[in-house]
Amino acid sequence: MWRRLLVSLGLLCSFLLGAEEVVFSDLVLSPLNTVLFTASLSVPGVGAYRTAFWAEPGTGTLQQLSFFPERMRFLPALGKVQIYNRYGLFRIPLEGGRVEVVERFPAFVRGAEIATTSPLPIATSPDGRYLVHFEKDSPAYGTLVMVDLETGEEVVVAEGIELSYREIPVSWAPDSSLFLYAHDGMVYYFSISQWREGRVLSPERRVMGRGKIGSVFWGGGGRLYFVEGTVIKVFRKEEIFTHGFYYGVVKVGRVVGKLPFHFDPNFDRLWIGPEENFVLFCRAGRDVFLYPLDREDYEGGALQEPSLVLPRRMYLEDVVWDDEGKLTLFVKEVHDGTVERRLFWMVVGSQRVFEEREERPQVWALSEDGSYLALAMEDGVHLYRYDSWTEVGRIDHPEPVVLAWAGDDLVVGGRWSVSRYGRDGSLKALLCISQPEGLGFTVGDYRPMVWAGKDTVQWDVARAVFEVREDRPAAGAPVLNTSAYRVYLQDLPEQPYRNIVMVRDLQGLSTYPLFPPPERSYEPFPEKDESVDFTYFTHGSRLRRREVALVFNAISSAEGLVRVLELLKEYGVKATFFLNGDFMRENPGATRQISTFAAEVGSLFYTHFDMSDSRFALSEGFIQQGLARTEDEYFEITGRELALLWHAPYYFVREDLLRAAAAMNYVYVGCDVDSLDWVPQFTREGESRLYAPAARLVERIVSMKKPGSIVAFTVGRPDEKDPVRRREDYLFQKLDVFLNELIARGYRFVTVSELMEHAR
Missing domain, CATH: 3.20.20.370 (Glycoside hydrolase/deacetylase)
Structure with a gap:
């Protein structure tokens, strides 16, 4: 009870102090001179959360104990769940028990500064080996960098890329052999094999066409669809290289369809059906059209295919489309001071209109084989047979934030824990604690423990593994000093960190921060004020x-x-x-x-x-x-x-x-x-x-x-x-x-x- 109250007060403080500051709290010092503490901050769209850490002042070792799923995906080739947040990039095996901090990517436990802004998006290759990310150069521009996570090699893909906190302008090929990226109104490819062999061509020899990353769509067999103007073309993998080399000179690729409207990559989106015989075109986020994918020229013709016109308060957010033609539109509605999702559904080829469903999901995920759809709603996560919309299970996971299918299992990333469940809703494994409700040390060996809700884990920091426990340490006042050390919090004015954990070495007669303070300070105020006219x-x-x-x-x-x-x-x-x-x-x-x-x-x-x-x-x-x-x-x-x-x-x-x-x-x-x-x-x-x-x-x-x-x-x-x-x-x-x-x-x-x- 005491620990939960302490954590709740800490969360309240993080709201009062402002979303732009990191706040450290919950200090506990063990008789072995190891320290537990938390860091809290606020995330747009998610709210405040905190992260638990263990540290050893004598060696400077720092280890993270909880992992909030700001962004989460499953990497089938590795059999691991990837979590990305402001403290770093992490990978967790499906059986749980350990969390790997991804090497060669900034992490707080390795000396990186905690980001007080939203983390810039990343693009991980399907095989999990490569990572493309932004390196910020100025307020609105950055450099696109690819990292080989196995070897640590890096390559600058392009400079002067416009930053975005919603998506990175990168689209990986399903086989991880290449990716496309957008830069200054053009789309280019980048080949892994060409890079490995030291024969990367100049950008003008790698052009796919005018547009943005939303202009491309990967189909089956590694086929690439590209829309420019009103024309949809498809390229086989080998044609991508030929097209790039001879762009503007020789026409490569095959025209497979034409749009009834000019495609505006700023506002329009395009989806190709799994059978690659239908195209879903969304104009300006609101006007949705479904029609066969063929080379018919719509000029002068009548378009009589299914359509959906959304009011201005709504826009199309995402699409789920299975191999049997079952199509669901996830629409976001911004109305009456609230934001919620609505669903529209149809079977392509057998229905002429979209039907609205009653579910109001917060997040969703379709299984890889298209058989099951998971919808997270206020009362839990509901599992459906997608072909019939028959509910087959329900997962009572508190406050789900993100969902990801891992083969036949569903990984639910929640505000308090991340767990793996079977299709019947049965719990299979606790993967990690998202944020702690409490933390403390075990009796005797003083191993760190973190808990939230019904879940408790005990860490073996030497081996960087954890085990699920049923017991928790007894509540009591936190210890802040031993015969060797004293720990306390010190304010940092005009800094991204509101405060910092300080260590007083009683034997070495020195005082120092437990981890590096931020290198940057806030902008200074002007030297003098200016007069204000209130008229x-x-x-x-x-x-x-x-x-x-x-x-x-x-x-x-x-x-x-x-x-x-x-x-x-x-x-x-x-x-x-x-x-x-x-x-x-x-x-x-x-x-x-x-x-x-x-x-x-x-x-x-x-x-x-x-x-x-x-x-x-x-x-x-x-x-x-x-x-x-x-x-x-x-x-x-x-x-x-x-x-x-x-x-x-x-x-x-x-x-x-x-x-x-x-x-x-x-x-x-x-x-x-x-x-x-x-x-x-x-x-x-x-x-x-x-x-x-x-x-x-x-x-x-x-x-x-x-x-x-x-x-x-x-x-x-x-x-x-x-x-x-x-x-x-x-x-x-x-x-x-x-x-x-x-x-x-x-x-x-x-x-x-x-x-x-x-x-x-």
Whole structure:
């Protein structure tokens, strides 16, 4: 009871101290002068968790005792489960009993710093031997590196790759012989055999075509499908090399189908059926079409195949498609301040419409042979025969986070433990503790023990193995000193670690940290503050807090809004939205979405026009009427009131406008960092001088922001109504990159009202 209370208080502290800091706690010192402690942090979409460690101050040995499955997969060739989190990369045999720290990959127990941001994704080859990962070079760019985990050899695949915290732009061939990667709007291949033989060609001789990693799909027999424009081509493995060498000169590969729409790799997705006779095309995440895969040219023809049109609050997240043609769509719905999944199902070839099912899973996994589907829901993990949707078992595993099939067994990664179960739901093995509810030492030999729920493990740190136990050490006050050592916690101001474990060597008369402190500190504050205008508020205090306010201006388009709201909720970011009357009238559903998700909503006036235009005479009465009508319209749509914050279209400001709004108790909110995400690549006059790709915009914003900044974004796409005003990509697709960079620099996110209050 005492230990559980201690851990619960520690988790609460990690929430209060902020998601960007690592907090160490739960120190226990054994008579053998070994130390137990925990580290806690918070993960977007998962919440706070802690990790247990054992250390020996005399030798500097450090060993991890719990392994939270932030990301998890099964490696069939090795027969091991791979877990990836902020502390490193780990592999666990299916029988459990030991956890291997993957060599040649950064790990906290080997001296690496704990990442306070989301871990950048990795791509492990199917045979488990090779690993492709990012090495971060700047806020939005990195180097793509491949590592041979057996030999330790590394090779730089490409530099200047745009970072993403959702996926790495890599797709491995099923036989691990090569992978494809995307760089700067092009897709390339990288061959393992060519690398081994020292004959890697230059990138221009390894081109597959224009697109992103979503433009490729691996089929049976190692066949590669590639979509470019409206054409779907298939390549045999040997044709990949020929195509790359003669790209743009000789046409290689076979056209197997055409899309009825131009494929946009920014928003569209494609799946080829297991029998490779049907294609599922998802346009802009919401319009889903299923049709035969053939070379029929759809120009001038009628498309009469099954389709599904999703409302703007939903988007297609994933697809499960078995060899018998049973197709399930996993759709994410962002609505009424919550995020949940919905299922749509059909049998390809025998049904004409998708049927919605009643299950609302959090995570899912289809067995390798397509026979069984596992769905994790609020009441446990349900196992179904996929051909009939007959439930055949239920696993009562507390708080599942991720699922992975391992042959006939299901591995459930939960908040407290990771276990392997049979298809009938029977427990076969405890693979590891995810996070501890308690920890302590055994009596007599003082071996470390970690437990959570009903599961307890005892570690033999010398052999790096553990065994499952039924007993637990008796509760008692933690021991922090022996005749040789004393251990304690010391605060680290302005550091990614909130504190650090210190060791006082009573015999050697020295004091030192148990492990290396972080090398980086948070960004320094400016040398002096700047005056703050509370009538025309453009920034907060530069010295009091390391915080920024994110502002999202909704003018016309609502494209990408669902992903923005989902990310803000996932990262716990409080933001301020400004809504224009035109947006509300054209997008009442999106307006209601914003009202339930946004921490604060202000006015962007009744209609959107250039107030600096000399053709318009603006009176104080006109401004007041426009603000009042916007308030009333927002209330009619949402049943809620706007905050008394506003700014004019295009941030136009004039003294009489400020005076008119102030008479209604409105504060004019400007910004000191314009993201420029509204700038198109081209206008009708030609190329835009201010245009930059989304990753460059992230770098620009990061370099310009200061403590107290107001950073302005624009909701939607500038080309939704005017195709000429298109961009190659969109900043809302890089919002997670921006958020992680500011978190790493020690920033917190507040509303405009909070920023004002903190500046007074």
